[in-house]
Amino acid sequence: MSTIDTELNTDAESEADLAESTSATATNYSEIIYNGIWKNNPALVQLLGLCPLLAVTSTVVNALGLGLATLVVLIGANIAVSLIRNYVSDAVRLPAFVMIIASFVTSIELIMQAYTYELYQILGIFIPLIVTNCAILGRADAFAARNPALPSALDGLMMGLGFMAVLLVLGAMRELIGQGTLFSDMQLLLGDVAINWKIEVFKDYPDVLFAILPPGAFIGLGLLIALKNSWDEKAKAIAEKNQDKSEKQDRRVRVTG
Amino acid sequence: MALLRITSPHTQRAGHRTSWVMQMVILATVPGLLVQTWLFGYGTLINVLIASITALISEALILKLRKRSLSFFLKDYSALLTGLLLALAIPPIVPWWLTVTGVAFAVIIGKQVYGGLGNNPFNPAMVGYALLLVSFPVPMTQWLTVSDLSLAQQTLPFIDSLKTIFSSGISNIDAYTMATPLDAFKHKEGLMSEEAFASVAALGQANLDAMLWVNLAYLLGGLFLIYLRIITWHTPVAILAALFVITGFFYIIDISNAASPWFHLTTGATMFGAFLIATDPVSSCTSNKGKLYFGAGIGLLIYIIRTWGGYPDGVAFAVLLMNFAAPFIDYYAQPRTYGHKKARKGLKTGANK
Numbered sequence: 001m002s003t004i005d006t007e008l009n010t011d012a013e014s015e016a017d018l019a020e021s022t023s024a025t026a027t028n029y030s031e032i033i034y035n036g037i038w039k040n041n042p043a044l045v046q047l048l049g050l051c052p053l054l055a056v057t058s059t060v061v062n063a064l065g066l067g068l069a070t071l072v073v074l075i076g077a078n079i080a081v082s083l084i085r086n087y088v089s090d091a092v093r094l095p096a097f098v099m100i101i102a103s104f105v106t107s108i109e110l111i112m113q114a115y116t117y118e119l120y121q122i123l124g125i126f127i128p129l130i131v132t133n134c135a136i137l138g139r140a141d142a143f144a145a146r147n148p149a150l151p152s153a154l155d156g157l158m159m160g161l162g163f164m165a166v167l168l169v170l171g172a173m174r175e176l177i178g179q180g181t182l183f184s185d186m187q188l189l190l191g192d193v194a195i196n197w198k199i200e201v202f203k204d205y206p207d208v209l210f211a212i213l214p215p216g217a218f219i220g221l222g223l224l225i226a227l228k229n230s231w232d233e234k235a236k237a238i239a240e241k242n243q244d245k246s247e248k249q250d251r252r253v254r255v256t257g
Numbered sequence: 258m259a260l261l262r263i264t265s266p267h268t269q270r271a272g273h274r275t276s277w278v279m280q281m282v283i284l285a286t287v288p289g290l291l292v293q294t295w296l297f298g299y300g301t302l303i304n305v306l307i308a309s310i311t312a313l314i315s316e317a318l319i320l321k322l323r324k325r326s327l328s329f330f331l332k333d334y335s336a337l338l339t340g341l342l343l344a345l346a347i348p349p350i351v352p353w354w355l356t357v358t359g360v361a362f363a364v365i366i367g368k369q370v371y372g373g374l375g376n377n378p379f380n381p382a383m384v385g386y387a388l389l390l391v392s393f394p395v396p397m398t399q400w401l402t403v404s405d406l407s408l409a410q411q412t413l414p415f416i417d418s419l420k421t422i423f424s425s426g427i428s429n430i431d432a433y434t435m436a437t438p439l440d441a442f443k444h445k446e447g448l449m450s451e452e453a454f455a456s457v458a459a460l461g462q463a464n465l466d467a468m469l470w471v472n473l474a475y476l477l478g479g480l481f482l483i484y485l486r487i488i489t490w491h492t493p494v495a496i497l498a499a500l501f502v503i504t505g506f507f508y509i510i511d512i513s514n515a516a517s518p519w520f521h522l523t524t525g526a527t528m529f530g531a532f533l534i535a536t537d538p539v540s541s542c543t544s545n546k547g548k549l550y551f552g553a554g555i556g557l558l559i560y561i562i563r564t565w566g567g568y569p570d571g572v573a574f575a576v577l578l579m580n581f582a583a584p585f586i587d588y589y590a591q592p593r594t595y596g597h598k599k600a601r602k603g604l605k606t607g608a609n610k
Contacts, residue, residue, distance in 0.1 A: 208358075210392040219366065 029154060036158025043166035043221075044228050048135035052126045053167060054217040058178065061185050063171030065119045067164030068189075069108045069127060071157070074136050076104045078156030081144040097140045098131070105130045119188040135163060166224065173220050178212035180205025275374070278487055279334035285478035286341060286533060292474040293345065296467045297401040298413035298433075300349025303422055304356050305341055311360040312340030319369040335374045339363050342382035342533060346526060346573070347389065348400045350413065350421045350430070355393055359385040379580045380540045383573045390568065398569065402435035405463040409433055435459045438468055439525045440569035442516055449513045465524065472528040479532025488536040491545050495552025496531040496559070497522060503560045521560065530555070530572035540580045547583070547590035554579045554586075 042048045049070070057063045080100045088096045109127045112120040120127065130136070139159050144152040176182055180202035186194035210216050293301045316336035320327050330336075340360045347356065363385025368377045390397050404411050409432040417427050436444070441459035454460050482488045504518040521527065526534075535541060535555055542551040555575045562571025593600040 206393060208392045209394075210388050213391065215391075 029151070032151060032155050033158050036155060036160075037162045037165070041162040041166065041228075042135040042138075042159050043163050044225050046135065046138065048138055049133040049163065050221075052129060052133060053163075053170070054214055054221065056123055056126050057167055057171040057174055057217055057220075058212045059175045059185065060168060060171045060183050061119065061189055062122060063167040064164070064186075065112070065116065065123055065189050066126060066130075067160075067167040069112065070130055070133060070136070071160030071164055073101065073104045073108055073130055073133075074139060074160040074163075075153055075156035077101045077136055077140055078144040078152040079149050080104075081140040082147060082149045082152035085145045093145065094137075094141070097137060097145075101136050101140065102131050116189055122188070135159060166221075169224065170217065170220050174211045174216055176201060178208050178210075178216065180207075275333045275335065279338050281485055281487055282482065282533065283334065283338055283341060285482050286345060286475075288474035288477045289345060289471060289529065292470050293349070296403050296412070296470065297349045299415045299418045300401065300413060300422065301345065303418060304344040304347060304349060304351070307353055307356045307422075308340035308344035308360045309337055311357045312336040312364050315361045315364040316369070319365055323369070323373075325373070330373070333374065336364050336368075339368065339381045339385075343385045345529065346382065346386050348397065350399065350401060350418070350434070351389075351393075351396045353422050355389060355396060358392075359389040362388050375539055377539055378584075379577055380534055380537045383534060383576050383580075386573045387577060390573065398436075398440060399434050400437045400440075401433050402459070403463050403467045406435060406458060406461055407433050435464070437525065437569060438464055438520070439563060442520070443563070443569050450516060451513070465520075468524040472523045475528040475532055479528065479536075482532065482536070488532070488538075489545065489548065491548035492536050492541060492552040492555075493531040495549045496535060496556040497527070499553040499556025500527065500559055501556075503557055507560075507564075515564075521563070525563070525570040526572040527559070530559070530576060534572065535576050535579075540583065542583045542586050542590065544587060544590050544592050546592065547586045550586045550590060551579055551583060554582060 036042075040046060043050075043053055052066055052070070056066050077097070077100055081097055084096070084100075105128060108130070109120075112123075112127060139155060143155045147155070172182060175184065180200065182199040182201060183194070184198040186197045208216075211220070290301060290305065313331060313336055317327055317331060320330050340363075343360055343363055344356060347359065363381040367379060367381035367384035368374065371377045401407075401413060409429070413421070413433045417433075420427050421430060435441075436459040438460055441457050442450075442453060445453040445457060448456070458464075479488070479493055483490055483493075500521055501518045504516070504521045507515040508517050531552075535552065542548045555572075558575035558578055559571045562568065562574055566574070568574070591601045
């Protein structure tokens with residue numbers, strides 16, 4: 001995928017984010033949470049990290065595995081970048097950030113290889129590719145490089161959760177439409193506890209290959225984005241309506257004695 | 258306001274609106290529909306019925322969601338045509354839910370999501386067909402055969418057609434099914450062409466004749482549309498000519514393994530695709546020159562997909578791929594404007610040199 005391309009975009013985007021981030025330097029934690037999960041969701045709004053998002057979300061377990069890995073890398077990288085932010089010059093900041101992210105990804109890869117070997121094999125190339133996930137470098141440059149460690153960690157957590165939530169919804173959608181099941185093979189990630197978690201929603205379901213193959217991911221993500229936009233518009237309309245009402249009430253002037 | 262009611266192009270006679278065009282195209286499919294029913298049994302008719310109902314319901318549903326006028330858009334027959342074309346393209350014995358899925362996807366994702374009739378970049382019926390072929394390759398490649406070649410020595414009876422479509426099917430369905438000639442030719446497994454035509458049952462003369470009749474029926478429908486000036490000759494002729502040239506070329510250099518141009522022109526969905534699918538005014542090229550390039554591309558792609566691709570027939574994918582290229586071709590194939598010396602070529606921004 002055109003990761004380099006998008007990274008350049010994130011540079012431009014980071015400028016736009018700058019104003020937002022600096023306003024958050026007053027550590028407005030609720031703002032950070034709202035941004036990460038909803039308003040500035042990395043998958044639905046920033047459209048970052050689409051390559052793994054589209055490629056591995058064919059089942060819930062794949063989505064959860066990659067979501068968790070990304071989450072851990074995002075938090076770790078954000079904290080590390082935030083700690084060194086005053087010691088690296090601007091010219092070498094991006095290579096430094098990439099080195100930090102790469103070392104985190106390598107650790108995660110080794111951990112997954114050790115504890116969830118089958119899932120590691122299913123996810124394959126997409127675990128090392130977390131390095132190139134633009135959401136991580138984007139957050140490191142746009143937020144962690146300008147903020148103290150604690151807000152950066154929270155930002156990493158929330159962005160990671162927002163990303164993972166979209167991965168999970170998309171994974172569930174595609175698994176349900178593609179295979180007619182939910183939570184199959186969860187034992188690959190969670191151990192023997194989850195061996196009976198598989199729900200067969202439809203009996204005798206013919207596999208809809210389209211949903212499992214990448215085109216299904218594109219259409220699924222498109223529908224999710226459309227859904228979010230329509231919700232936001234509705235919320236906006238309601239908010240405006242309420243504002244109008246309150247304004248009208250304010251304008252009322254007592255004319256009677 | 259009466260003067261402003263018909264928009265350009267002013268080539269159609271008064272009163273020939275979208276609904277008339279769509280009705281005539283539906284009429285043009287009738288010979289093909291009849292021949293398919295005659296040769297392969299009632300399955301096609303049942304599929305057409307299911308597809309029409311699904312198309313109208315899904316169109317109405319989305320129009321309602323988009324807050325558009327129901328009666329106005331349902332009466333333009335475009336959804337009905339999409340359903341009909343898809344139903345004619347799929348095998349006559351697919352389960353009902355497969356038809357419903359395909360048609361609903363074609364109308365909702367293929368057309369309405371892009372903004373309804375006139376805004377779809379791809380041919381909706383072929384979007385639905387591609388979805389079905391990619392998702393359910395097994396039922397989508399199981400065709401019925403003509404009565405002479407089938408073990409049962411008859412076409413599938415009406416009751417059995419209903420059973421295969423609406424319930425779990427009948428036990429002796431294998432007595433009625435056979436690979437299509439294209440499918441059989443693709444999987445001839447090292448046989449020389451001549452041996453394959455002599456020994457493989459699906460390549461028997463009766464099966465080839467059946468496909469020939471189906472293609473002739475669609476050719477008739479297509480000629481009817483050209484006569485009514487609903488479509489121009491450019492796209493179909495370019496498709497058939499390109500297919501003829503490339504099949505002829507490979508037939509000459511590799512006569513023992515390739516099939517003759519006649520085989521490629523008269524089997525599969527060649528005529529159906531050339532006259533009824535590729536000529537969709539929305540998703541194909543607009544200028545006559547563009548239509549020639551567009552058609553030639555489809556013709557070449559049909560042969561490429563049939564010969565080296567993963568699927569037996571390539572009309573749907575060829576049309577979809579060229580739909581991608583249609584806007585690009587249109588930029589480079591603009592006609593000369595009256596009063597100008599040269600035609601404009603390509604996308605020019607800023608000063609027009």
